[in-house]
Amino acid sequence: MAGNALRSTLSRVLGAVKSQTQPRTFSRGVHTVTLIPGDGIGPEISTAVMKIFEAAKVPIQWEERNVTAIKGPGGKWMIPPEAKESMDRSKIGLKGPLKTPIAAGHPSMNLLLRKTFDLYANVRPCVSIEGYKTPYTDVDLVTIRENTEGEYSGIEHVIVDGVVQSIKLITEQASRRIAEYAFEYARNNQRSSVTAVHKANIMRMSDGLFLRKCREVAENYKDVKFTEMYLDTVCLNMVQDPTQFDVLVMPNLYGDILSDLCAGLIGGLGVTPSGNIGANGVAIFESVHGTAPDIAGKDLANPTALLLSAVMMLRHMGLHADAKKIETACYDTIRDKKVLTKDLGGNSKCSEFTTEICRRVQDMD
C-alpha cells in the first residue's frame, strides 16, 4: 500500500517534470508561430485572428507560409521546404482550411502534413457555447483520436473480382503513444476521467490490443479515472446525456465519427477547435471546417473556429492568462448576440465581429 503511494507520487513528480521540459521554454520572450492561412475564407479568418492577438498584446510573432504540394526530388510529393523548415524551428503551427484537390494527382494536404510531422493525436475539445443554442447544453468533453493508423491505413486489395478487403492496422507502439498522450492531457488540464472507446467484443485482437495498452498506461496515472466503453454504448449515451463523458480516447475511425458527432452537439464545425499533436514536440492547431468558396473574400466568414484553435494553441504553449482573456472575449461577444456573423444567426460582417472581440479584449486590460 505504501509502495503504491510512493509509486503514484513518483509518477506524478515525473509527469510534472516531463510537462515542464516541454512548452515551459516558451514562457519568456516572443514566440514564433508558423501561420498557414489556407484557401477560401482562410486568409480573412487568419487576418482576424492576428488582429485579435495584436489587440490582446500576446507575445507571438507570426511567420506566414504556404503549403501547396510540390514534387520533390525522386518524384515524391512533399510540402515546400520553407514551410517545413519554419515548422521545425517554431514547433507550433496554426492552420486555416485547405482545399482538397480532386484530380491534382497528389494526396490531400492534410494527409501530407500528418505524414511529414508524424501528427499522431487529434484533440478536439467540445464545449457548449453559451449564446449559440443547440438542443444539447452543458457539453464539456474532449475527444482524442489516434491519427496515423487504424482503419485509415489505406491498405486495400481486390482479392477476386467482387470481393474487396480493407485492412485495419493496430500497433502496440501507436496505441501506447496515444494512451499516454490522453492521460497526460487529462492530467495537465485537470480532467477527472479518461474513457477508452472500443469494439473489442467483435474485433477481439485489434481493439483488444488497443485496450490492453490503455489499461497498462492507466496504471501509471492513478490520479485519473479510467473506464472502457463500447462504441455503440458511447453513441447511445452521448446523444441522450453528453454530460457523463470527460476525455475519450480511441482509434482512428471511431475517433473520426465520434469527434464529428460531438462537434454536431455543440453547433457544428464552424465553432469547433482542433489540435494535432506530433512527435518531436510539433503541434499544429487548425479549424476543421471547409474553405467555403462561396463566401470567400466577402467579409462574411466566422473566425470562431480558428480563434478557439488559437486559444488551444496558447494553452499548449503555457500562455494561460492570454488564452483565458481571448476566450472570454469571444464567448462574451457570442453571448451578447449583438454582433454575430451570419452562420451564428446575426448579420454582421467578419471585420465587425473581430473589432468587437478586440474591443472587449482591450477593455479587459
Add this chain to the structure above:
Amino acid sequence: AVLSLTNARTSVTSGLVGHAAKVIGVATSKQREKCTYTGQIIPPPARYGGRHTVTLIPGDGIGPELLNHVRELFRFSCVPLDFEVVNINSSITSEDDINNAITAIRRNGVALKGNLETNHTLPPSHKSRNNVLRTGLDLYANVMRCQSLPGVQTRHKNIDIIIIRENTEGEYSSLEHESVPGVVESLKIITRNNSLRIADYAFQLAREKGRRRVTAVHKANIMKLADGLFLECCREVASGYPDIAFDSMIVDNTTMQLVSKPHQFDVMVMPNLYGNVVSNVCAGLVGGPGLVPGANYGRNYAVFETATRNTGKSIAGRNIANPTAMLLASCLMLDHLKLHDYASMIRNAVFATMNESLLHTPDIGGQGTTSEMVQSVMRNIKSSGPLTTEL
C-alpha cells in the same frame, strides 16, 4: 406436379377447413424456398392445428425477464403461438449451445431473442455468439425503424427513420491476425453480392413502405475500394428504382447531421460498422435503447430482438427494464407470421401505455416498474375487446 396437386387440394378445402388446410398444403418445404423479398416471404409452416412455433433464446441480463413478460402477454392475449426455449450459456467456450440454437431456428424459421453477452477477455477463437447466429443463418439485413413516440420527452420530435444495415460482413468478419508481434491486422470484407443484396432489400422495403429517399452512408473518400464498391452497388440498384431518390453521405457528416437536423433522413442503408454507430445514435435520439425494436431478416429465417442489442447487466433482475422494445419486437414477429390482428392489438396497447408518463420506466425519466407497464398493456388489451384468458 406435386405442387399443383397440393395447390388444388388447398383451394378446394380452404373454404371448408380454413387454417388446417394450409397446413397440409404447405407440408412440402418447396414453398418456403420461394421467399424472395419482404412481404412475399411465406410464413413458416404452422404445425399442430394452426399454432406457430417460434424459437425463444432468453439471453443474458434483462433478456430472460423481458421475454417472460412477452410469454405472459401472449398467453393472456391467446396468441396462437408456442415458444421453444433454447438456453445458451455465453460464458463457456463450447459451440454446442449456439449450434443447437441455430438448428432450432432452422426448424422453426422464426426466433425471438435477448442479447448474449460476449466476454472480450477470452481469446479470439471464442467469437461473439450473436455474430455466430447472424452469420450462421445468413441474416443479411438488420432493419430498425426509429420512430418518436408521442409520450416520450426527447430533444428532437417527430423522427421517423428506417435504418437498414448489412448484418453479415464488413468489419464484423472476425478475421484478425498478428502478423508481427505488436502489430495486429483486422480485415474488413466487402463483397459485390452482399452489397447488391442489401441495397436491393433497402429499395424494395422503401418502395413497399412508401418512402421517398434512400441515403447510403459510407466512407468512400478514405476507404476507396471497400466502401467504393458498396456505394457503386447501391448506385447500380438505385438506377432500377427511378421512383425513389438516392443520395449518399459520409458517415461523420451523417452523425453530425443526425444530432442537429435529423428530419432530413428517410431510409438509410449502410455496411455493418457504420450501421452500428448510426443505429445507436438514432435510438438515442428517439428516447433510448428501451424503446426501439429491431429485426434481422435472411432469405429463409427471421430473428427479432431489441434494436440496440444491450444486455443491460446493471439493471437485470431489478424490475426496472423498459419492456417496450421487446414487446414491439414481438409485434414485428407477429406481423412476420401474418398474425396482423394480434400484432396491432398489442402494439396499440403498448402505445397507449407509453402515453401515460406515470408508468414510464427510469430509462425514460419515470419511476415505474416493468411489471406495472406490462400489467397496463394487458389492461389495455382487455378493454379493447377480444378474447383474453384470466389474468
